[in-house]
Amino acid sequence: MSDDRRLSVLRAIVEDYVSSHEPVGSKALVERHQLGVSPATIRNDMAVLEEEGYITQPHTSAGRIPTDKGYRLFVDRLAAVKPMSAAERRAIQTFLDGAVDLDDVVDRTVRLLAQITRQAAVVQYPSLSRAAVRHVELVPVGGRSALLVLITDTGRVEQRVIDVRSAVDTESLTTALAVLRTRLNSALAGHRLGEARDSLTDVVQVTPQADQAVVAEIVAALGDCLTAGLEEKVVIAGTANLVRSGADLSASLGTVLEALEEHVVLLRLVQEMTEDPAAGRGTLSVRIGAENLHLGLAETSVVTTGYGDGEVLARLGVLGPTRMDYPTTMAAVGAVSRYVSRILSS
Amino acid sequence: MSDDRRLSVLRAIVEDYVSSHEPVGSKALVERHQLGVSPATIRNDMAVLEEEGYITQPHTSAGRIPTDKGYRLFVDRLAAVKPMSAAERRAIQTFLDGAVDLDDVVDRTVRLLAQITRQAAVVQYPSLSRAAVRHVELVPVGGRSALLVLITDTGRVEQRVIDVRSAVDTESLTTALAVLRTRLNSALAGHRLGEARDSLTDVVQVTPQADQAVVAEIVAALGDCLTAGLEEKVVIAGTANLVRSGADLSASLGTVLEALEEHVVLLRLVQEMTEDPAAGRGTLSVRIGAENLHLGLAETSVVTTGYGDGEVLARLGVLGPTRMDYPTTMAAVGAVSRYVSRILSS
DNA sequence: TGCTGGCACTCCGCCGGACCGAGTGCCAAG
DNA sequence: CTTGGCACTCGGTCCGGCGGAGTGCCAGCA
Numbered sequence: 001m002s003d004d005r006r007l008s009v010l011r012a013i014v015e016d017y018v019s020s021h022e023p024v025g026s027k028a029l030v031e032r033h034q035l036g037v038s039p040a041t042i043r044n045d046m047a048v049l050e051e052e053g054y055i056t057q058p059h060t061s062a063g064r065i066p067t068d069k070g071y072r073l074f075v076d077r078l079a080a081v082k083p084m085s086a087a088e089r090r091a092i093q094t095f096l097d098g099a100v101d102l103d104d105v106v107d108r109t110v111r112l113l114a115q116i117t118r119q120a121a122v123v124q125y126p127s128l129s130r131a132a133v134r135h136v137e138l139v140p141v142g143g144r145s146a147l148l149v150l151i152t153d154t155g156r157v158e159q160r161v162i163d164v165r166s167a168v169d170t171e172s173l174t175t176a177l178a179v180l181r182t183r184l185n186s187a188l189a190g191h192r193l194g195e196a197r198d199s200l201t202d203v204v205q206v207t208p209q210a211d212q213a214v215v216a217e218i219v220a221a222l223g224d225c226l227t228a229g230l231e232e233k234v235v236i237a238g239t240a241n242l243v244r245s246g247a248d249l250s251a252s253l254g255t256v257l258e259a260l261e262e263h264v265v266l267l268r269l270v271q272e273m274t275e276d277p278a279a280g281r282g283t284l285s286v287r288i289g290a291e292n293l294h295l296g297l298a299e300t301s302v303v304t305t306g307y308g309d310g311e312v313l314a315r316l317g318v319l320g321p322t323r324m325d326y327p328t329t330m331a332a333v334g335a336v337s338r339y340v341s342r343i344l345s346s
Numbered sequence: 347m348s349d350d351r352r353l354s355v356l357r358a359i360v361e362d363y364v365s366s367h368e369p370v371g372s373k374a375l376v377e378r379h380q381l382g383v384s385p386a387t388i389r390n391d392m393a394v395l396e397e398e399g400y401i402t403q404p405h406t407s408a409g410r411i412p413t414d415k416g417y418r419l420f421v422d423r424l425a426a427v428k429p430m431s432a433a434e435r436r437a438i439q440t441f442l443d444g445a446v447d448l449d450d451v452v453d454r455t456v457r458l459l460a461q462i463t464r465q466a467a468v469v470q471y472p473s474l475s476r477a478a479v480r481h482v483e484l485v486p487v488g489g490r491s492a493l494l495v496l497i498t499d500t501g502r503v504e505q506r507v508i509d510v511r512s513a514v515d516t517e518s519l520t521t522a523l524a525v526l527r528t529r530l531n532s533a534l535a536g537h538r539l540g541e542a543r544d545s546l547t548d549v550v551q552v553t554p555q556a557d558q559a560v561v562a563e564i565v566a567a568l569g570d571c572l573t574a575g576l577e578e579k580v581v582i583a584g585t586a587n588l589v590r591s592g593a594d595l596s597a598s599l600g601t602v603l604e605a606l607e608e609h610v611v612l613l614r615l616v617q618e619m620t621e622d623p624a625a626g627r628g629t630l631s632v633r634i635g636a637e638n639l640h641l642g643l644a645e646t647s648v649v650t651t652g653y654g655d656g657e658v659l660a661r662l663g664v665l666g667p668t669r670m671d672y673p674t675t676m677a678a679v680g681a682v683s684r685y686v687s688r689i690l691s692s
Numbered sequence: 693t694g695c696t697g698g699c700a701c702t703c704c705g706c707c708g709g710a711c712c713g714a715g716t717g718c719c720a721a722g
Numbered sequence: 723c724t725t726g727g728c729a730c731t732c733g734g735t736c737c738g739g740c741g742g743a744g745t746g747c748c749a750g751c752a
Contacts, residue, residue, distance in 0.1 A: 025716085040725055043717075057715090061716055063714080101506070139497075372745080373743080373744075385744095387695055387696070389744085406702060407744050
């Protein structure tokens with residue numbers, strides 16, 4: 001039996017179904033593809049493919065549509081990467097080059113992804129766990145309050161207002177903060193956020209007894225800030241594309257939108273994909289249909305990849321109906337990821 | 347002619363249509379409401395109402411549905427405010443009381459609004475134009491770069507990294523920044539952002555010639571930052587509710603989602619509503635259907651009101667199909683606005 | 693003058709039947 | 723293993739008829 005041809009048939013079915021949104025039959029297949037055999041032969045192949053769970057028919061005597069398993073095989077073994085046109089590459093570049101800061105880069109990226117893939121786009125903010133502390137600033141802001149600002153080398157800034165209860169008055173607090181600022185900076189600068197917490201305890205140790213209460217309070221807040229910094233953030237765009245993408249999702253559209261609004265859900269999803277086998281930089285990770293553990297996303301597929309300056313800082317990708325154009329989508333996600341990474345490196 | 351009864355009929359039509367989503371006929375009206383007259387009489391009234399443009403029939407020999415004009419009259423003259431139950435009030439309060447900072451307040455508010463109205467919620471960030479500068483901080487962050495942090499008395503923080511090209515070296519920049527910091531703070535603290543720009547020029551004037559270049563650069567960045575601070579921000583939630591809200595919007599759902607994603611559009615809308623007659627604090631402003639100038643929102647209504655600590659800092663509200671339960675929605679928006687304002691005042 | 697019951701008319705929505713076409717599965721032959 | 727042929731299934735669509743909801747109009751009545 002020609003195993004090769006059966007795979008070709010599967011590929012043809014996926015391609016036709018993706019472009020037509022309609023179950024595809026044996027006759028249509030031989031007409032649109034150079035398979036070199038008759039419809040009857042294709043029918044036999046289709047019967048086997050259905051037996052093995054790669055395709056299914058919505059009802060008797062209808063054409064076949066791919067199952068999640070079928071898409072999976074298609075993505076893993078059959079999809080030819082569809083390179084982007086020069087014009088598209090230029091468009092990506094010029095659009096992203098206009099960005100002025102990190103927020104702007106992320107914002108532009110997510111819009112761009114949504115626009116060129118015509119699907120919903122997701123961009124995770126560069127993770128802070130691998131980012132290093134560049135500077136810590138302590139500013140007295142009247143009364144016994146202080147502003148704590150934490151700057152990372154990825155350009156992200158976390159800030160928090162601390163109400164220092166144990167401070168005696170504004171002047172003493174101001175001087176204490178000044179001392180503490182230099183101390184904290186020398187202790188933390190260059191350290192990664194994940195490790196920085198450990199260095200904090202040392203700072204408290206070497207503090208003279210008198211100031212210990214104040215310092216402890218501030219260090220605690222800084223600890224919180226570091227943890228908060230580790231909290232991931234995502235932005236999304238292009239939800240309207242999900243509506244337009246045909247009636248496929250109409251049933252679950254509500255659930256999908258809910259899932260997208262719950263950033264926690266998205267973050268878990270993205271996190272999981274980071275752990276996919278071979279999901280490093282430059283490698284795309286694809287979740288198809290029910291492979292997404294979240295119930296609301298059982299009819300959607302997610303394509304993501306890592307990006308960052310040199311090492312992977314975070315992930316970006318798109319989300320759409322399982323019936324999506326994988327080759328094009330994957331090419332777009334990959335291309336955008338590369339450009340964003342390049343921008344972040346500079 | 348009993349003008350009163352005709353208005354009652356309109357009210358009844360709106361109420362029935364909102365709850366049933368189906369055109370309502372004369373017979374159903376007299377059954378469900380104590381109008382004290384026969385269907386035939388109602389029919390005459392309906393004919394007049396249709397003549398005057400308050401209601402319309404989707405097709406001959408169907409019931410009537412309200413037009414935008416009909417809803418407008420209903421909202422302006424017929425809607426009885428539906429007070430919230432004690433349980434609902436408690437729920438609002440406990441949910442909002444858990445917030446820890448401004449971002450959290452806004453986030454919780456928008457989610458809460460979406461949840462209790464079962465529609466899409468919009469919350470504009472407290473406007474900075476009326477906010478006052480509490481503190482300006484300048485931090486050298488290696489090389490010839492500096493971090494500029496602007497803190498307002500509404501608790502919002504803007505920050506920006508400045509690449510000071512005209513600086514000679516790190517040390518001189520550091521000292522220059524220290525001087526400038528105190529100068530800026532005394533010049534700006536307490537001033538409103540809108541006015542603060544004017545004070546900036548003075549600062550440059552009194553600077554010794556040697557540092558003028560550096561100062562000019564930083565002041566320019568600060569100016570940008572003030573302007574950026576004036577840029578409004580909105581957050582939305584509950585878009586999934588739009589899908590569930592029946593098939594009314596299904597046609598324009600895509601356009602609506604697009605409009606919601608374009609924060610610029612939303613901001614313009616909210617801005618316009620601020621200028622509505624009698625749209626002060628405690629006063630609800632309602633835009634019905636085509637009253638929204640944005641084309642994508644022609645089938646939606648928007649209910650907003652101002653909120654803030656004492657004076658109106660920004661607006662919040664919800665967006666849903668024109669066929670929405672105005673009394674309940676308006677009550678919810680009003681209640682949430684009052685609680686948020688109370689929290690911001692403390 | 694305004695309300696009411698009656699009546700004819702319109703038109704949407706639903707149901708059932710017939711039909712068409714696409715597609716399948718199977719089989720016998722090449 | 724492939725192929726053409728053939729019978730079969732079944733969804734989609736196009737009527738035609740029907741029922742019901744609703745309207746507009748009119749004549750009668752308070």
